[in-house]
Amino acid sequence: MYKRCLDLASALGKKSILLLGPRQTGKSTLARGLGAGTRYFDLSETNTFRELSARPESIRQSLSDSTRTVVIDEAQKLPELFDEVQVLLDRNKSLRVLLTGSSARKLRRSGVNLLPGRIWRKRLFPLVSAELGGARIDTRVCRGSLPGIIDSEEFKTELKNYVGLYLEEEIRAEGLTRNVGNFNRFLTTAALGNAEQVNYTNVSNDTGMPLNTVKGYYQILYDTLVGYELPPYRKTKTRKAVSTPKFYFFDIGVVNELLGRFQIERHGDLFGRAFEHLIFAELKAAVDYFDSDRPLCYWRSQSQFEVDFVLGDDIAIEVKGKRVVTPRDERSLAALSDDLRLKRRIVVCLEPHRRRSEAGNEIIPAEEFLAELWGRGGPGLLA
Numbered sequence: 001m002y003k004r005c006l007d008l009a010s011a012l013g014k015k016s017i018l019l020l021g022p023r024q025t026g027k028s029t030l031a032r033g034l035g036a037g038t039r040y041f042d043l044s045e046t047n048t049f050r051e052l053s054a055r056p057e058s059i060r061q062s063l064s065d066s067t068r069t070v071v072i073d074e075a076q077k078l079p080e081l082f083d084e085v086q087v088l089l090d091r092n093k094s095l096r097v098l099l100t101g102s103s104a105r106k107l108r109r110s111g112v113n114l115l116p117g118r119i120w121r122k123r124l125f126p127l128v129s130a131e132l133g134g135a136r137i138d139t140r141v142c143r144g145s146l147p148g149i150i151d152s153e154e155f156k157t158e159l160k161n162y163v164g165l166y167l168e169e170e171i172r173a174e175g176l177t178r179n180v181g182n183f184n185r186f187l188t189t190a191a192l193g194n195a196e197q198v199n200y201t202n203v204s205n206d207t208g209m210p211l212n213t214v215k216g217y218y219q220i221l222y223d224t225l226v227g228y229e230l231p232p233y234r235k236t237k238t239r240k241a242v243s244t245p246k247f248y249f250f251d252i253g254v255v256n257e258l259l260g261r262f263q264i265e266r267h268g269d270l271f272g273r274a275f276e277h278l279i280f281a282e283l284k285a286a287v288d289y290f291d292s293d294r295p296l297c298y299w300r301s302q303s304q305f306e307v308d309f310v311l312g313d314d315i316a317i318e319v320k321g322k323r324v325v326t327p328r329d330e331r332s333l334a335a336l337s338d339d340l341r342l343k344r345r346i347v348v349c350l351e352p353h354r355r356r357s358e359a360g361n362e363i364i365p366a367e368e369f370l371a372e373l374w375g376r377g378g379p380g381l382l383a
Contacts, residue, residue, distance in 0.1 A: 001029070002131045002147060005289045005374070006124060008098070009034060012069060016089060016097040016115075020104060021124035022225045022250050023166060026147050027100040028073055030124070034098070037068035043077040056084040063088075068096065075099040076106045082115060089118050105223030106174060123225075125285040126251050130374035135367045141264050141274035144253015145281065159257035163187075166226065176220050182209060186217045190227070190247065191258035195273050195280070197244045197300075198229070218247070226250050228284065233297035233310040236339035242300045248284075252277045266350065272321035276308055279319045279348055279366070283309055286373050292382045305335040314343040315381070323350045330359050 008030050021027050043049045085097050126145035129135045143150050149158045177183045189206050204211045221227030230246040249255050252274050264271050287296050294312035309317040316336050320329050325347050333345045345361045348369045355363045373381045
């Protein structure tokens with residue numbers, strides 16, 4: 001068990017919640033830990049699904065006077081229950097409902113009532129450094145950060161089964177694509193392009209699939225929460241920025257499984273990309289968990305200067321998987337600072353000690369950067 005950064009009980013004290021997140025990130029574990037006064041319905045159980053699909057009103061009829069919270073796990077399996085949830089919330093203003101799901105696709109495409117004004121949306125991500133008690137960089141760049149996998153002695157088998165479960169239950173069972181074999185082949189190609197700008201044409205050529213099919217497959221990854229777009233920062237004027245987003249899988253361990261690689265030693269290009277992915281995952285989770293109004297982007301000029309991450313309009317972050325940061329590693333930060341009045345220019349790296357470079361950039365060891373991001377020993381990067 002890990003203590004999660006998302007305080008679900010506190011959030012439910014204010015509003016009902018739709019909690020979305022990829023499979024096995026811990027949504028059900030959080031839901032089952034809500035304690036007394038909780039009525040739990042798991043739609044992955046055949047009998048529960050059969051009963052509620054035939055008689056949605058049985059949720060309301062099964063509640064007692066002591067029920068304070070209703071949990072509907074895997075809610076996307078039965079979108080018509082959302083109307084029943086609205087009835088529950090309208091009749092009992094003190095009642096809270098927690099709906100969990102691993103896919104927004106079925107909810108969106110079915111035109112389901114998503115209870116505007118009655119429910120907040122939250123996301124649950126794989127484990128972050130604040131939940132793990134430290135960065136654990138070398139472990140996570142190989143295994144990823146899923147709760148049931150990171151500490152498993154059989155993590156390779158667990159990751160293989162995870163990808164198979166995703167294909168079988170999320171893709172085949174929900175009928176998201178007619179050809180699971182083609183989609184599996186696409187997944188490998190998408191993994192090769194992880195942490196890079198999305199190029200649909202190249203993926204189409206590499207897989208031999210039509211362009212529209214490739215775009216549809218990427219949309220499935222976004223809808224099932226296993227892929228994210230990182231938008232480009234485009235407010236620079238002197239150096240014109242590119243307009244193409246980057247693509248990241250939600251967890252580096254899944255990428256490693258798709259590509260059959262698990263030995264990622266420090267230094268080298270492979271480690272650098274995995275290390276960048278780890279920092280992206282932490283930033284993405286922190287922005288969401290802290291409800292930050294700072295958008296997370298990346299910046300690349302058409303002259304090929306690139307800064308890995310831009311938070312809001314005033315924090316730029318470059319990630320270098322190396323023990324010694326040189327002036328050459330800081331050139332893109334200098335280029336961006338010509339256009340933006342940056343409050344902070346940070347290089348996250350593997351150096352042993354924090355320092356300020358001659359160019360005025362903060363050179364910060366990864367462990368110290370992540371501690372600041374999550375607020376340990378300081379106000380927090382997003383404060």
